[in-house]
Amino acid sequence: MCGIVGLFLKNKALAPQLGSLTARMLAVMSDRGPDSAGFAVYGNGSPEIVKLTLRADHESVAQLAKAFASRFGVQADILRRDSHAVLSVPKVLEPRVRLWLAQEHPGIHLVGVGTRMELYKDVGLPSQVADRFGLPLMKGTHAIGHTRMATESSVTTDGAHPFSTGIDQCLVHNGSLSNHNATRRILMREGLSFETENDSEVAAAYLTWRMREGASLKEALIDSLNDLDGFYTFVVGTESGFAVLRDPIACKPAVMAETEDYVAFGSEYRALAVLPDIEKARLFEPEPAQVYVWEH
Protein backbone atom coordinates (compact mmCIF):
# COMPACT_ATOMS: atom_id res chain seq x y z
CA MET A 1 0.00 0.00 0.00
CA CYS A 2 2.15 2.94 1.27
CA GLY A 3 1.33 6.62 1.51
CA ILE A 4 3.06 9.63 0.01
CA VAL A 5 2.88 13.27 0.94
CA GLY A 6 4.68 16.24 -0.56
CA LEU A 7 4.56 19.97 -0.07
CA PHE A 8 6.25 22.55 -2.30
CA LEU A 9 5.87 26.13 -1.09
CA LYS A 10 5.48 28.99 -3.54
CA ASN A 11 4.99 31.55 -0.78
CA LYS A 12 8.10 31.94 1.39
CA ALA A 13 5.98 33.19 4.27
CA LEU A 14 4.85 29.60 4.85
CA ALA A 15 8.45 28.32 5.26
CA PRO A 16 8.27 28.21 9.09
CA GLN A 17 5.21 25.93 8.82
CA LEU A 18 6.69 23.46 6.31
CA GLY A 19 7.62 20.88 8.94
CA SER A 20 4.42 21.07 10.95
CA LEU A 21 2.22 20.77 7.84
CA THR A 22 4.27 17.86 6.50
CA ALA A 23 4.09 16.12 9.90
CA ARG A 24 0.31 16.43 9.98
CA MET A 25 -0.01 15.10 6.44
CA LEU A 26 2.29 12.17 7.29
CA ALA A 27 0.26 11.32 10.40
CA VAL A 28 -2.95 11.11 8.34
CA MET A 29 -1.24 8.67 5.98
CA SER A 30 -0.45 6.24 8.84
CA ASP A 31 -3.35 4.06 7.71
CA ARG A 32 -1.57 3.47 4.42
CA GLY A 33 1.82 2.72 5.97
CA PRO A 34 2.06 2.16 9.71
CA ASP A 35 5.36 0.29 9.89
CA SER A 36 7.91 2.94 9.00
CA ALA A 37 8.20 6.49 7.75
CA GLY A 38 10.68 8.94 6.35
CA PHE A 39 10.95 12.42 4.99
CA ALA A 40 13.32 14.81 3.26
CA VAL A 41 13.24 18.52 4.08
CA TYR A 42 14.84 21.20 1.91
CA GLY A 43 15.82 23.88 4.41
CA ASN A 44 18.48 26.54 4.74
CA GLY A 45 21.83 25.89 3.16
CA SER A 46 24.81 27.30 1.38
CA PRO A 47 26.42 26.06 -1.82
CA GLU A 48 29.75 26.00 0.06
CA ILE A 49 28.54 23.63 2.77
CA VAL A 50 27.41 20.03 2.32
CA LYS A 51 25.14 18.38 4.86
CA LEU A 52 25.64 14.66 5.39
CA THR A 53 22.66 13.03 7.13
CA LEU A 54 24.03 10.04 9.06
CA ARG A 55 22.39 7.25 11.00
CA ALA A 56 24.28 6.27 14.15
CA ASP A 57 23.77 5.83 17.89
CA HIS A 58 24.70 8.67 20.24
CA GLU A 59 27.96 7.12 21.33
CA SER A 60 29.17 6.67 17.75
CA VAL A 61 28.27 10.28 16.99
CA ALA A 62 30.27 11.51 20.00
CA GLN A 63 33.26 9.45 18.90
CA LEU A 64 32.83 10.66 15.34
CA ALA A 65 33.02 14.29 16.45
CA LYS A 66 36.36 13.71 18.20
CA ALA A 67 37.79 11.66 15.36
CA PHE A 68 36.67 14.27 12.83
CA ALA A 69 38.45 17.09 14.70
CA SER A 70 41.72 15.18 14.92
CA ARG A 71 41.54 13.97 11.30
CA PHE A 72 40.55 17.25 9.60
CA GLY A 73 41.85 19.79 12.13
CA VAL A 74 38.52 21.60 12.45
CA GLN A 75 35.64 21.25 14.88
CA ALA A 76 32.89 19.00 13.53
CA ASP A 77 29.55 20.74 12.98
CA ILE A 78 27.09 18.05 14.06
CA LEU A 79 23.38 18.39 14.75
CA ARG A 80 21.98 15.33 16.48
CA ARG A 81 18.35 14.30 15.92
CA ASP A 82 17.36 11.05 17.60
CA SER A 83 18.91 8.14 15.66
CA HIS A 84 20.27 10.48 12.99
CA ALA A 85 22.82 13.30 12.93
CA VAL A 86 23.61 15.95 10.34
CA LEU A 87 27.32 16.56 9.77
CA SER A 88 27.95 19.81 7.89
CA VAL A 89 31.28 20.05 6.09
CA PRO A 90 32.84 22.53 3.66
CA LYS A 91 32.14 21.42 0.10
CA VAL A 92 35.86 21.06 -0.67
CA LEU A 93 36.15 18.48 2.11
CA GLU A 94 33.10 16.44 1.11
CA PRO A 95 34.80 13.70 -0.98
CA ARG A 96 37.50 13.17 1.67
CA VAL A 97 34.94 13.05 4.50
CA ARG A 98 32.82 10.52 2.65
CA LEU A 99 35.83 8.31 1.95
CA TRP A 100 36.92 8.63 5.59
CA LEU A 101 33.44 7.73 6.83
CA ALA A 102 33.27 4.68 4.60
CA GLN A 103 36.74 3.44 5.53
CA GLU A 104 37.04 4.34 9.21
CA HIS A 105 33.41 4.35 10.40
CA PRO A 106 31.66 1.49 8.60
CA GLY A 107 29.03 1.35 11.37
CA ILE A 108 27.77 4.81 10.48
CA HIS A 109 25.26 4.82 7.67
CA LEU A 110 25.07 7.70 5.20
CA VAL A 111 21.36 8.38 4.59
CA GLY A 112 21.52 11.40 2.32
CA VAL A 113 23.74 14.21 1.12
CA GLY A 114 22.72 17.73 0.17
CA THR A 115 23.45 21.41 0.35
CA ARG A 116 19.88 21.93 1.55
CA MET A 117 18.35 18.46 1.90
CA GLU A 118 18.23 16.60 5.20
CA LEU A 119 16.74 13.10 5.19
CA TYR A 120 15.35 11.09 8.08
CA LYS A 121 13.72 7.68 8.17
CA ASP A 122 13.03 4.99 10.69
CA VAL A 123 10.68 2.20 11.65
CA GLY A 124 7.65 3.04 13.77
CA LEU A 125 4.34 4.84 13.48
CA PRO A 126 4.70 7.85 11.15
CA SER A 127 3.56 10.42 13.72
CA GLN A 128 6.06 9.07 16.24
CA VAL A 129 8.88 8.97 13.70
CA ALA A 130 8.13 12.59 12.75
CA ASP A 131 8.12 13.68 16.41
CA ARG A 132 11.33 11.85 17.28
CA PHE A 133 13.19 13.72 14.56
CA GLY A 134 11.52 17.04 15.36
CA LEU A 135 9.87 17.41 11.95
CA PRO A 136 7.11 19.77 13.22
CA LEU A 137 9.73 22.47 13.92
CA MET A 138 11.67 22.13 10.67
CA LYS A 139 11.56 24.99 8.15
CA GLY A 140 12.16 25.02 4.44
CA THR A 141 10.87 25.38 0.91
CA HIS A 142 9.73 21.84 0.16
CA ALA A 143 9.43 18.45 1.78
CA ILE A 144 8.57 14.91 0.73
CA GLY A 145 7.41 12.15 3.04
CA HIS A 146 6.48 8.50 2.89
CA THR A 147 4.66 6.02 5.11
CA ARG A 148 5.52 2.42 4.39
CA MET A 149 3.55 -0.80 4.51
CA ALA A 150 6.20 -3.31 3.54
CA THR A 151 4.92 -5.95 1.14
CA GLU A 152 7.98 -7.46 -0.51
CA SER A 153 10.87 -6.89 1.87
CA SER A 154 11.21 -6.68 5.61
CA VAL A 155 10.43 -3.72 7.87
CA THR A 156 13.83 -2.10 8.29
CA THR A 157 15.15 1.44 8.37
CA ASP A 158 17.07 0.71 5.17
CA GLY A 159 13.84 -0.23 3.42
CA ALA A 160 12.10 2.99 4.44
CA HIS A 161 11.76 5.88 2.00
CA PRO A 162 12.84 8.42 0.79
CA PHE A 163 15.80 7.08 -1.15
CA SER A 164 18.61 9.45 -2.02
CA THR A 165 21.23 8.57 -4.59
CA GLY A 166 22.54 12.02 -5.51
CA ILE A 167 23.23 15.38 -3.90
CA ASP A 168 19.95 17.05 -2.91
CA GLN A 169 18.00 14.36 -4.76
CA CYS A 170 15.40 12.12 -3.21
CA LEU A 171 12.54 9.92 -4.34
CA VAL A 172 9.56 8.26 -2.71
CA HIS A 173 7.62 5.50 -4.42
CA ASN A 174 4.26 3.80 -4.03
CA GLY A 175 4.08 0.66 -6.14
CA SER A 176 6.58 -1.92 -7.30
CA LEU A 177 8.95 -2.18 -10.24
CA SER A 178 9.29 -5.40 -12.19
CA ASN A 179 12.60 -4.74 -13.99
CA HIS A 180 14.61 -3.32 -11.12
CA ASN A 181 17.22 -6.09 -11.07
CA ALA A 182 18.14 -5.63 -14.73
CA THR A 183 18.06 -1.85 -14.36
CA ARG A 184 20.26 -2.03 -11.25
CA ARG A 185 22.89 -3.96 -13.21
CA ILE A 186 22.85 -1.36 -15.98
CA LEU A 187 23.20 1.45 -13.44
CA MET A 188 26.05 -0.32 -11.64
CA ARG A 189 27.92 -0.45 -14.94
CA GLU A 190 27.32 3.30 -15.13
CA GLY A 191 29.08 3.69 -11.80
CA LEU A 192 26.14 4.05 -9.43
CA SER A 193 26.23 2.23 -6.14
CA PHE A 194 23.36 0.75 -4.13
CA GLU A 195 22.76 0.33 -0.42
CA THR A 196 19.76 -2.04 -0.62
CA GLU A 197 17.96 -4.58 -2.80
CA ASN A 198 14.97 -2.24 -2.90
CA ASP A 199 13.27 -1.47 -6.24
CA SER A 200 12.60 2.15 -5.25
CA GLU A 201 16.31 2.81 -4.76
CA VAL A 202 16.77 1.75 -8.39
CA ALA A 203 14.23 4.37 -9.50
CA ALA A 204 16.09 7.02 -7.50
CA ALA A 205 19.43 5.97 -8.95
CA TYR A 206 17.99 5.91 -12.47
CA LEU A 207 16.99 9.57 -12.18
CA THR A 208 20.37 10.45 -10.64
CA TRP A 209 22.06 8.80 -13.62
CA ARG A 210 19.93 10.59 -16.22
CA MET A 211 20.49 13.97 -14.54
CA ARG A 212 24.24 13.25 -14.24
CA GLU A 213 24.20 12.71 -18.03
CA GLY A 214 22.69 16.16 -18.52
CA ALA A 215 18.95 15.55 -18.45
CA SER A 216 16.68 17.96 -16.61
CA LEU A 217 14.44 16.54 -13.88
CA LYS A 218 11.56 16.55 -16.37
CA GLU A 219 13.61 14.84 -19.10
CA ALA A 220 14.87 12.22 -16.63
CA LEU A 221 11.30 11.33 -15.67
CA ILE A 222 10.20 11.19 -19.32
CA ASP A 223 13.10 8.75 -19.94
CA SER A 224 11.96 6.65 -16.98
CA LEU A 225 8.63 6.00 -18.72
CA ASN A 226 10.54 3.93 -21.27
CA ASP A 227 13.04 2.28 -18.96
CA LEU A 228 11.24 1.53 -15.70
CA ASP A 229 8.56 -1.15 -15.86
CA GLY A 230 5.94 -1.74 -13.19
CA PHE A 231 3.46 0.31 -11.31
CA TYR A 232 4.36 3.43 -9.46
CA THR A 233 3.60 6.86 -8.28
CA PHE A 234 6.87 8.75 -7.81
CA VAL A 235 7.35 12.04 -6.00
CA VAL A 236 10.83 13.46 -6.50
CA GLY A 237 12.71 16.32 -4.86
CA THR A 238 15.79 18.18 -6.03
CA GLU A 239 17.52 21.28 -4.65
CA SER A 240 14.99 23.55 -6.32
CA GLY A 241 12.46 21.18 -7.88
CA PHE A 242 9.48 18.99 -7.06
CA ALA A 243 8.08 16.42 -9.49
CA VAL A 244 5.33 13.82 -9.77
CA LEU A 245 4.91 10.90 -12.17
CA ARG A 246 2.35 8.08 -12.30
CA ASP A 247 2.70 4.93 -14.40
CA PRO A 248 0.79 4.74 -17.72
CA ILE A 249 -2.23 3.05 -16.17
CA ALA A 250 -2.16 5.07 -12.94
CA CYS A 251 -2.30 2.05 -10.64
CA LYS A 252 -1.55 3.95 -7.47
CA PRO A 253 -3.65 6.78 -6.07
CA ALA A 254 -2.59 10.41 -6.25
CA VAL A 255 -4.32 13.69 -5.66
CA MET A 256 -2.84 17.16 -5.83
CA ALA A 257 -3.82 20.60 -4.60
CA GLU A 258 -2.47 23.87 -5.95
CA THR A 259 -3.00 27.36 -4.55
CA GLU A 260 -1.06 30.60 -4.97
CA ASP A 261 0.91 29.58 -1.87
CA TYR A 262 1.75 25.92 -2.43
CA VAL A 263 1.57 22.73 -4.46
CA ALA A 264 0.76 19.65 -2.39
CA PHE A 265 0.65 15.94 -3.09
CA GLY A 266 -1.23 13.25 -1.16
CA SER A 267 -1.98 9.60 -1.78
CA GLU A 268 -5.46 10.50 -0.57
CA TYR A 269 -7.37 13.74 -0.19
CA ARG A 270 -7.48 13.21 3.59
CA ALA A 271 -3.78 14.08 3.76
CA LEU A 272 -4.44 17.39 1.99
CA ALA A 273 -7.41 18.28 4.18
CA VAL A 274 -5.05 19.59 6.89
CA LEU A 275 -3.56 22.29 4.64
CA PRO A 276 -4.47 26.00 4.91
CA ASP A 277 -7.10 27.24 2.43
CA ILE A 278 -7.54 23.74 1.01
CA GLU A 279 -11.17 24.52 0.22
CA LYS A 280 -9.95 27.19 -2.24
CA ALA A 281 -7.28 24.98 -3.84
CA ARG A 282 -7.41 23.63 -7.39
CA LEU A 283 -7.69 19.89 -6.82
CA PHE A 284 -6.69 17.44 -9.53
CA GLU A 285 -5.44 13.92 -10.08
CA PRO A 286 -2.19 13.71 -12.03
CA GLU A 287 -2.77 12.12 -15.46
CA PRO A 288 -1.18 8.73 -16.20
CA ALA A 289 2.32 8.93 -17.76
CA GLN A 290 2.43 12.69 -17.53
CA VAL A 291 5.39 14.39 -15.87
CA TYR A 292 4.59 17.28 -13.53
CA VAL A 293 7.45 19.52 -12.39
CA TRP A 294 7.54 22.65 -10.25
CA GLU A 295 10.76 24.65 -9.80
CA HIS A 296 11.68 27.50 -7.50
Next chain:
Amino acid sequence: MPEINLAKASVRDLNAALHALTEESNETLWLVKNPGGKHAIAAGLDAPATVEIEGPVGYYCAGMNKQGTVIVHGNAGTGVAENMMSGHVRVKGDASQSAGATGRGGLLVIEGNASARCGISMKGIDIVVKGDIGAMSAFMAQAGNLVVLGGAGENLGDSIYEARLFIRGPVKSLGADCVQKDLTPDDHRILKDVLSRAGINGEAKAEDFRLYGSARTLYHFHVDNAASY
Protein backbone atom coordinates in the same frame (compact mmCIF):
# COMPACT_ATOMS: atom_id res chain seq x y z
CA MET B 1 -33.35 15.70 10.89
CA PRO B 2 -30.41 13.70 12.29
CA GLU B 3 -27.09 15.47 11.91
CA ILE B 4 -23.79 13.64 12.31
CA ASN B 5 -20.54 15.54 12.68
CA LEU B 6 -17.64 13.37 11.54
CA ALA B 7 -15.15 15.67 13.27
CA LYS B 8 -16.54 14.05 16.47
CA ALA B 9 -18.41 10.86 15.56
CA SER B 10 -16.76 7.98 13.70
CA VAL B 11 -17.75 6.75 10.25
CA ARG B 12 -18.64 3.46 11.96
CA ASP B 13 -21.17 5.29 14.17
CA LEU B 14 -22.69 6.99 11.14
CA ASN B 15 -22.92 3.82 9.08
CA ALA B 16 -24.34 1.78 11.97
CA ALA B 17 -27.12 4.37 12.35
CA LEU B 18 -27.80 4.31 8.60
CA HIS B 19 -27.80 0.50 8.48
CA ALA B 20 -30.42 0.44 11.24
CA LEU B 21 -32.90 2.27 8.96
CA THR B 22 -35.77 0.31 7.41
CA GLU B 23 -38.34 1.14 4.77
CA GLU B 24 -40.68 2.26 7.54
CA SER B 25 -38.20 4.59 9.30
CA ASN B 26 -39.33 8.16 9.73
CA GLU B 27 -35.80 9.58 9.69
CA THR B 28 -35.51 10.03 5.93
CA LEU B 29 -33.12 13.00 5.72
CA TRP B 30 -29.63 12.84 7.22
CA LEU B 31 -26.96 15.50 7.29
CA VAL B 32 -23.26 14.61 7.52
CA LYS B 33 -20.84 17.40 8.46
CA ASN B 34 -17.04 17.56 8.28
CA PRO B 35 -16.51 14.41 6.19
CA GLY B 36 -12.85 15.42 5.66
CA GLY B 37 -12.26 12.89 2.88
CA LYS B 38 -12.94 9.91 5.17
CA HIS B 39 -13.55 6.50 3.61
CA ALA B 40 -16.72 4.40 3.26
CA ILE B 41 -19.14 7.18 4.26
CA ALA B 42 -22.75 6.01 3.85
CA ALA B 43 -21.64 2.68 2.38
CA GLY B 44 -24.15 -0.15 2.54
CA LEU B 45 -27.28 2.02 2.85
CA ASP B 46 -30.43 -0.07 2.29
CA ALA B 47 -33.43 2.21 2.93
CA PRO B 48 -35.25 4.99 1.05
CA ALA B 49 -33.41 7.75 2.97
CA THR B 50 -31.46 10.76 1.74
CA VAL B 51 -27.96 11.46 3.06
CA GLU B 52 -26.52 14.91 2.35
CA ILE B 53 -22.75 15.12 2.90
CA GLU B 54 -21.34 18.61 3.30
CA GLY B 55 -17.82 18.29 1.94
CA PRO B 56 -15.34 15.92 0.26
CA VAL B 57 -15.47 12.16 0.82
CA GLY B 58 -12.81 9.44 0.50
CA TYR B 59 -13.00 5.93 -0.93
CA TYR B 60 -16.16 3.91 -1.62
CA CYS B 61 -18.69 6.54 -0.55
CA ALA B 62 -22.23 5.15 -0.99
CA GLY B 63 -20.78 1.80 -2.04
CA MET B 64 -23.36 -0.99 -2.45
CA ASN B 65 -26.15 1.60 -2.11
CA LYS B 66 -29.68 0.20 -2.32
CA GLN B 67 -32.73 2.51 -2.46
CA GLY B 68 -30.91 5.43 -0.81
CA THR B 69 -30.10 8.88 -2.13
CA VAL B 70 -26.61 10.14 -1.31
CA ILE B 71 -25.57 13.67 -2.25
CA VAL B 72 -21.93 14.73 -1.89
CA HIS B 73 -21.37 18.48 -1.75
CA GLY B 74 -17.71 18.17 -2.69
CA ASN B 75 -15.32 15.76 -4.43
CA ALA B 76 -15.41 11.99 -4.07
CA GLY B 77 -12.46 9.60 -3.80
CA THR B 78 -11.94 6.21 -5.47
CA GLY B 79 -14.95 3.98 -6.12
CA VAL B 80 -17.90 6.26 -5.34
CA ALA B 81 -21.17 4.24 -5.57
CA GLU B 82 -19.16 1.10 -6.21
CA ASN B 83 -21.47 -1.86 -6.81
CA MET B 84 -24.57 0.29 -6.37
CA MET B 85 -27.76 -1.82 -6.63
CA SER B 86 -30.41 0.93 -6.85
CA GLY B 87 -31.07 4.47 -5.70
CA HIS B 88 -29.33 7.71 -6.59
CA VAL B 89 -25.87 9.06 -5.86
CA ARG B 90 -24.91 12.59 -6.88
CA VAL B 91 -21.44 14.14 -6.61
CA LYS B 92 -21.44 17.92 -6.89
CA GLY B 93 -17.68 18.08 -7.48
CA ASP B 94 -15.22 15.73 -9.22
CA ALA B 95 -14.93 11.98 -8.70
CA SER B 96 -11.71 10.00 -8.49
CA GLN B 97 -11.08 6.76 -10.33
CA SER B 98 -13.44 3.78 -10.63
CA ALA B 99 -16.61 5.81 -10.08
CA GLY B 100 -19.63 3.51 -10.27
CA ALA B 101 -17.43 0.43 -10.65
CA THR B 102 -19.36 -2.86 -11.03
CA GLY B 103 -22.65 -0.99 -10.38
CA ARG B 104 -25.72 -3.13 -11.00
CA GLY B 105 -28.46 -0.50 -10.89
CA GLY B 106 -29.45 2.97 -9.82
CA LEU B 107 -28.23 6.33 -11.08
CA LEU B 108 -24.86 7.96 -10.41
CA VAL B 109 -24.52 11.62 -11.43
CA ILE B 110 -21.15 13.36 -11.30
CA GLU B 111 -21.51 17.09 -11.89
CA GLY B 112 -17.76 17.66 -12.33
CA ASN B 113 -15.22 15.35 -13.98
CA ALA B 114 -14.57 11.68 -13.31
CA SER B 115 -11.03 10.31 -13.57
CA ALA B 116 -9.74 6.98 -14.85
CA ARG B 117 -11.78 3.77 -15.04
CA CYS B 118 -15.17 5.43 -14.63
CA GLY B 119 -17.82 2.69 -14.94
CA ILE B 120 -15.29 -0.15 -14.97
CA SER B 121 -17.14 -3.48 -15.20
CA MET B 122 -20.52 -1.71 -14.91
CA LYS B 123 -23.37 -4.21 -14.83
CA GLY B 124 -26.58 -2.21 -15.25
CA ILE B 125 -25.96 1.11 -13.50
CA ASP B 126 -26.63 4.41 -15.28
CA ILE B 127 -23.81 6.92 -14.93
CA VAL B 128 -24.03 10.56 -16.03
CA VAL B 129 -20.91 12.74 -15.98
CA LYS B 130 -21.32 16.42 -16.78
CA GLY B 131 -17.60 16.97 -17.32
CA ASP B 132 -14.95 14.64 -18.78
CA ILE B 133 -14.06 11.04 -17.94
CA GLY B 134 -10.49 9.71 -17.66
CA ALA B 135 -8.57 6.93 -19.36
CA MET B 136 -9.76 3.31 -19.50
CA SER B 137 -13.35 4.18 -18.64
CA ALA B 138 -16.04 1.49 -19.09
CA PHE B 139 -13.36 -1.21 -19.17
CA MET B 140 -15.15 -4.58 -19.54
CA ALA B 141 -18.50 -2.81 -19.14
CA GLN B 142 -21.32 -5.37 -19.26
CA ALA B 143 -24.62 -3.49 -19.06
CA GLY B 144 -26.08 -0.08 -18.34
CA ASN B 145 -25.55 3.40 -19.77
CA LEU B 146 -22.61 5.76 -19.41
CA VAL B 147 -23.54 9.29 -20.52
CA VAL B 148 -20.77 11.89 -20.73
CA LEU B 149 -21.42 15.53 -21.59
CA GLY B 150 -17.69 16.23 -21.96
CA GLY B 151 -14.99 14.08 -23.54
CA ALA B 152 -13.42 10.69 -22.79
CA GLY B 153 -9.77 9.75 -22.16
CA GLU B 154 -7.74 7.03 -23.84
CA ASN B 155 -8.93 3.45 -24.39
CA LEU B 156 -12.62 4.07 -23.87
CA GLY B 157 -14.62 0.85 -23.52
CA ASP B 158 -11.72 -1.60 -23.75
CA SER B 159 -13.01 -5.21 -23.90
CA ILE B 160 -16.58 -3.97 -23.55
CA TYR B 161 -19.52 -6.40 -23.51
CA GLU B 162 -22.97 -4.82 -23.81
CA ALA B 163 -23.10 -1.39 -22.15
CA ARG B 164 -23.98 1.78 -24.10
CA LEU B 165 -21.51 4.67 -23.96
CA PHE B 166 -23.01 8.01 -25.02
CA ILE B 167 -20.27 10.64 -25.37
CA ARG B 168 -20.85 14.24 -26.43
CA GLY B 169 -17.25 15.54 -26.51
CA PRO B 170 -14.08 14.21 -28.12
CA VAL B 171 -12.83 10.67 -27.44
CA LYS B 172 -9.04 10.37 -27.25
CA SER B 173 -8.99 6.72 -28.33
CA LEU B 174 -11.11 3.58 -28.25
CA GLY B 175 -10.04 0.40 -26.49
CA ALA B 176 -10.04 -3.08 -28.01
CA ASP B 177 -13.39 -4.15 -29.49
CA CYS B 178 -15.09 -0.80 -28.80
CA VAL B 179 -16.64 0.88 -31.87
CA GLN B 180 -18.88 3.80 -32.73
CA LYS B 181 -22.44 2.82 -33.60
CA ASP B 182 -25.49 4.53 -35.07
CA LEU B 183 -28.19 5.44 -32.57
CA THR B 184 -31.43 3.53 -33.07
CA PRO B 185 -34.74 5.09 -31.97
CA ASP B 186 -34.50 2.86 -28.88
CA ASP B 187 -31.03 4.24 -28.05
CA HIS B 188 -32.43 7.78 -28.38
CA ARG B 189 -35.27 7.00 -26.04
CA ILE B 190 -32.91 5.41 -23.46
CA LEU B 191 -30.51 8.37 -23.63
CA LYS B 192 -33.32 10.91 -23.21
CA ASP B 193 -34.68 8.96 -20.27
CA VAL B 194 -31.28 8.83 -18.50
CA LEU B 195 -30.68 12.56 -19.11
CA SER B 196 -34.13 13.39 -17.80
CA ARG B 197 -33.68 11.26 -14.66
CA ALA B 198 -30.34 13.00 -14.06
CA GLY B 199 -32.15 16.35 -14.20
CA ILE B 200 -30.48 17.36 -17.46
CA ASN B 201 -33.17 18.62 -19.77
CA GLY B 202 -32.03 21.85 -21.37
CA GLU B 203 -28.24 21.74 -21.24
CA ALA B 204 -27.70 18.73 -23.51
CA LYS B 205 -29.56 17.47 -26.57
CA ALA B 206 -29.69 13.75 -27.31
CA GLU B 207 -28.77 14.51 -30.97
CA ASP B 208 -25.34 15.81 -29.89
CA PHE B 209 -24.16 12.47 -28.51
CA ARG B 210 -22.30 9.69 -30.28
CA LEU B 211 -22.84 6.09 -29.23
CA TYR B 212 -20.03 3.59 -28.60
CA GLY B 213 -20.43 -0.08 -27.85
CA SER B 214 -19.08 -3.54 -28.42
CA ALA B 215 -18.04 -4.86 -31.84
CA ARG B 216 -18.60 -8.31 -30.26
CA THR B 217 -15.49 -9.81 -31.78
CA LEU B 218 -13.72 -10.56 -28.50
CA TYR B 219 -16.24 -12.58 -26.58
CA HIS B 220 -17.52 -14.82 -29.34
CA PHE B 221 -15.36 -17.74 -30.27
CA HIS B 222 -14.04 -17.49 -33.81
CA VAL B 223 -12.49 -20.50 -35.45
CA ASP B 224 -9.66 -18.38 -36.90
CA ASN B 225 -8.47 -17.79 -33.33
CA ALA B 226 -8.47 -21.47 -32.37
CA ALA B 227 -4.67 -21.53 -32.32
CA SER B 228 -4.61 -18.84 -29.65
CA TYR B 229 -6.37 -20.95 -27.04
